[in-house]
Amino acid sequence: MIHSLFLINCSGDIFLEKHWKSVVSQSVCDYFFEAQEKAADVENVPPVISTPHHYLISIYRDKLFFVSVIQTEVPPLFVIEFLHRVADTFQDYFGECSEAAIKDNVVIVYELLEEMLDNGFPLATESNILKELIKPPTILRSVVNSITGSSNVGDTLPTGQLSNIPWRRAGVKYTNNEAYFDVVEEIDAIIDKSGSTVFAEIQGVIDACIKLSGMPDLSLSFMNPRLLDDVSFHPCIRFKRWESERVLSFIPPDGNFRLISYRVSSQNLVAIPVYVKHSISFKENSSCGRFDITIGPKQNMGKTIEGITVTVHMPKVVLNMNLTPTQGSYTFDPVTKILTWDVGKITPQKLPSLKGLVNLQSGAPKPEENPSLNIQFKIQQLAISGLKVNRLDMYGEKYKPFKGVKYVTKAGKFQVRT
């Protein structure tokens, strides 16, 4: 399966390598660099590259490439999913998955990689187990360690790996027992020129932060579970119970984790909370164009829409933009040609707009397509699909936990074509 792993930063330095079988020379990465050069854009580097003796499967995360070397047939998704899991673990341990963080904690990284994979086959990937094996670095611990010379390797042996509930560590104890659930929904939409919806669907997740002592057995029920027609579960969820009763019943892992993710498909009508009026035009044979967009709320269910940001990838011929926003501030980067307008909140009395002139490169033909607008926004206290948590019950433990549910709706891949 996975033979070796190379971590490569944006400038093409291999700053970490790890081999699970015999050593593969760094030169194998040359094929990867070649492909990277050909692709021009980091996003377009093919995830699977074939070389004479090996296959390279790579992912791109947080400005880093994780390049794994494969020698024989393996489902590519298996490797990709694993590499993402590795990146997630780094994120979890160091707070960020960056070159600096990895270099600073190279020993922990190595220990983690050692535990996560044996002979190229995943061994322990659950964060609860890993954290028992190798303690994550904290400032306090690193100070203590440097004084006492003690280590960050757990000296008690993890029970999770051997228990029947591999995702939860044993002997969890909290003074405040809390269980929080965040229902986060993202609207993916494509709106066409005339403002009608070409495609819209809701992608939701329920992220949980559970800090409960002992072995709590939770069941979470919804007011309208039928909304969720396509769901993927954390392994802790009892599938049959969901099938028969539409109740999420589970013994949770300790800490933060994603309980479910779901999709409310486009068959159901999706309420689009904002509309955009736009007029972008470039004059033929002239070096300027007009730019005018206005954003307004629509079907917002009485909640304020906040955190609005509009990002526009302008055509290459645009040199500069002279705009005046009625609200918020804008920036235009003449190198990347990206216009960002940070709007903030919408107040229905005065709709925010951004107007002005666009300077074009003189002599160049006018761009034939208007750029599409990518919109970000956030609505607190609302799940746009109408999903509502009914109740959370806990069994198996005696104490009364503190429970909380938070709803947020965000724009996902929300695009307005102009």
Next chain:
Amino acid sequence: MSNNSFTYSEQSGGGEAAELGQEATATISPAGALGLFSSDLKKNEDLKQMLESNKDSAKLDAMKRIVGMIARGKNASELFPAVVKNVASKNIEIKKLVYVYLVRYAEEQQDLALLSISTFQRALKDPNQLIRASALRVLSSIRVPIIVPIMMLAIKEASADLSPYVRKNAAHAIQKLYSLDPEQKEMLIEVIEKLLKDKSTLVAGSVVMAFEEVCPDRIDLIHKNYRKLCNLLVDVEEWGQVVIIHMLTRYARTQFVSPWEEYAGLEHNEKNFYESDDEQKEKTDQRKKPYIMDPDHRLLIRNTKPLLQSRNAAVVMAVAQLYWHISPKSEAGIISKSLVRLLRSNREVQYIVLQNIATMSIQRKGMFEPYLKSFYVRSTDPTMIKTLKLEILTNLANEANISTLLREFQTYVKSQDKQFAAATIQTIGRCATNISEVTDTCLNGLVCLLSNRDEIVVAESVVVIKKLLQMQPAQHGEIIKHMAKLLDSITVPVARASILWLIGENCERVPKIAPDVLRKMAKSFTSEDDLVKLQILNLGAKLYLTNSKQTKLLTQYILNLGKYDQSYDIRDRTRFIRQLIVPNEKSGALSKYAKKIFLAQKPAPLLESPFKDRDHFQLGTLSHTLNIKASGYLELSDWPEVAPDPSVRNVEVIELAKEWTPGDKAKEENPAKKFYSESEEEEDSSDSSSDSESESESESGEDSMDSSEDSSEESSSEQNSESGSATEAEDKAPTKRSSETRGKSDSEDGKKKNKKSKTSDSSNAESSSVEESSSESESESESESESRKVTKEKEKKLKQDRTSLTKDVSLLDLDDFNPISTPVALPTPVLSPSLIADLEGLNLSASSSVITVSTPVFVPMKTHVLLHRMSGKGLDAHYFFPRQPCIFGDKMVSVQITLKNTSDRKIENIHIGGKKLPIGMQMHTFNPIDSLEPEESITVSMGIDFCDSTQMATFQLCTKDDCFSVNIQPPIGELLLPVAMSEKDFKKEQGMLTGMNETSATVITAPQNFTPSVILRKVVNVANVGAVPSSQDKIHRFAAKTVHSGSLMLVTVELKEGSTAQLIINTEKTVIGSILLRELKPVLSQG
């Protein structure tokens, strides 16, 4: 030397480190000399010193720096001797880092590496399973050929280890050893065979991985474990699931017949038409017979379905390819939804998933059509994702959706990403050829694009138009003229070449333009691209043949230019054309046919998907992604025409059959066979899912015997049809007989009680051993021996086979991997046929009633005294029924016990001692409590299977010093679980439970007690029932099922005139029904 040091280190025990140091310095000298020339000599020197220091912190620091060097890919091999000394360090972290170092450099320094082996050998015998496991891991990772025998020995031992975790590592070690020394294959296969039998979910994934790597062709090893693997699948960790699913897909393709459309089968039949008579007969028989899916085939399809909901994309993809390759085509549709869900994931996942969807969508358009819009392209997608989406959209295009798609394509054509715009144009071309209705529309659209400002777009359009026109020539003169005009402006060679070719082909249709074009081209010939030059030559030749008057000179001029061209291709072509078209004395017979050669009717190009040829690779594989056969790719075989003997997977039935054969021979063979088959049998019966469980339950429950007979019969027949073990005919006989047996055993109950209780005792004893001992595996082996005893008994009473089966089931419930670990399988309400149907992936028919366990309406906080503090010497115990589905087993009632220490000293080691349970009753105890401080209390939960009776569960609650006999008697209302059902279903069920099954009573009380809320409160206080919505004010309905057998319990309170009410209870369990009636009546009549 190597041998020397090896034996040497073996002998040395305590003073090893010191000795080792000497050894190390002796061998290091050459390396040290080398080191003189290396620039970082100094640094390494101080690392060495740190490693040799006495302080752990210094050593640790040094090791950390060394690991940092390894990570950056710097050579740290010269430190080997200094590092390897620390392999026996007491500090865990140092040890771990030394392991990291060893694994990296052992291959390069084989001799020195041997010094560490004895440490590992010692660790392999460590009492701690994790130390054993990690020793095996490192030992097997050291790629030193000399230690192969040691590794082999270690693997063999570890594969029989009690700890499943160690066995898992043994499975990993198999692959490592195999890659080190392939000659060990035979021995390793033996180990694999042994580990495949393992029942732990931990081991399953790893051993299948080893199987795939070492001996993927030994499919025969899988037979006996097939069902077990299918059933364990849900509980295996996600990575193992992927590997197992891929392996089972391959297996299914060799073992089952095709579930696909009839015609496939017919074809095969045709082929074999001339075979021997017998076979032919068989074939025709087969043809007549409708296709019946092998139950094992069904089992696999059914058990993988829940995994489509996995969070792991690789698992979802694995299931999707399994459905694609082995399920009936009508069922494969369910995978599309899950695959579309994956499209929200990272770009890498998207890339792979889209590739696979592209392949699928060519063959079965319908599957993804409903999700058409999910493949719409966003301007922010990376180009590779865009082109893949486009590919899929093209595949999905049909008459119905083409107009929407074309509108969408219009947006794409204008995209700033020109590469993508070009791809869109090609796509439009493909749509135009595939769907004849829109050909003209597309053509017009493309012609419009010819005036686009971007050259790439225009060029692509020209190429596509050329292809389109070629398919339907004639009537497009206008377009050709338009394109001829483009020649002046367009510079992309491919496009220019295309236009020239098009004009040449249609030169007779545009007689005026063609010569003029040739004239222009002749002028610019020398500056054209080779591709264009060739087409100019072609055009010249064609015109020469059709219109020689006007173009003779021009053509000759061009041919002369071509003659002296730099490219030999052009010169070659020129010579060829000149010979062919210009008549001279040397020209042979061919020139007569020149016109036919040049202006022949040319077949139109087929515009095909680039994914057309990928379908011969298994989906989801690396080979499919690359479209090249990757090394180690295992072909999916075609379906066999006749299924290989299905009984190879089927241990249980063979055994049963044997027991019934009167011959003595079979009997003699039995003991040996038993030994193997036992485990499988266990698996089997457990797998056949809930139905068999319900059967077993109803049998073990004593008073439920008569009433449940019907249901159990039904379920056993269901078992046949679903998970059924053998061919139908074979199976039916046993069932009949077993039901007979059951009848008998019923009547002879008294007689057999003795024996029965014995066996159940032994199984109980096992259960306790399993729960009490912390290492599960130990008890596993115990239980195995126990179970063998059970089987021996079983043999004595041949006819009691069904009962023994029951025992197997109960054994299994207590098996190490099963109980708590199966969160998914937990509260399997066994009762409703609809659930079973659900499991099969069939749709619920509207008529079948949906009965599901619901959450309790009300949980009374009333506690009962288990042990009074006076009699318990300060230990006070209360119990209470939380009314939750029990997590220890779905037949159990959960009981929470609150223990409180009221004395003034610590109470230690509280646990449950001996149990005196009525037959059939089972109990899952809590883990022993080490100590309880004064005034401290603790709540523990247990599960008790009361077998739907109100008999007491008597057991001993023990502390370190004392034992107290206590008992729990369940109130009748706690033996129920509420179910949710509609009024209609309630009435339907009630209608089926009349006569004997109905008990009723009249209640008299004041009218104010008859408000709905009061009745609800009173009823749920007594019994754990669920309220059924009622359309009539006067009738209140409640429904529940018994915990153990799942029989329905329907309670109706019907208000009459005045202050009377009718209380009716319908249930199969008449005894419980009447007790419940007795309890409810006074409560309802109370004020």
